[in-house]
Amino acid sequence: MPIYEYIAADPGKSCRICAKGFELMRPMDRAPLEICYLCKNPVRKLVSQVNTPKLTKPLSVSDAKSKGFTIMKRRDKGVYEKL
Numbered sequence: 001m002p003i004y005e006y007i008a009a010d011p012g013k014s015c016r017i018c019a020k021g022f023e024l025m026r027p028m029d030r031a032p033l034e035i036c037y038l039c040k041n042p043v044r045k046l047v048s049q050v051n052t053p054k055l056t057k058p059l060s061v062s063d064a065k066s067k068g069f070t071i072m073k074r075r076d077k078g079v080y081e082k083l
Contacts, residue, residue: 004032004033004048007044008043017038021060
């Protein structure tokens with residue numbers, strides 16, 4: 001089941017849970033949540049951040065080779081040489 005994030009449409013009229021935002025696991029076939037379960041005020045669905053791996057350093061040729069990649073270097077127009 002995916003995790004969805006929700007936040008209050010009007011933080012001034014909401015409870016402290018939906019004013020800060022909350023996560024909720026819901027099946028994909030269900031409609032998005034429209035009201036907070038606690039205070040019954042409207043909430044809206046947020047676009048979640050995507051978790052991507054961060055590279056701390058550029059990969060070297062030896063790192064790429066050890067991971068199984070083929071390294072090619074351009075020698076001339078349309079001509080590449082395998083390193």
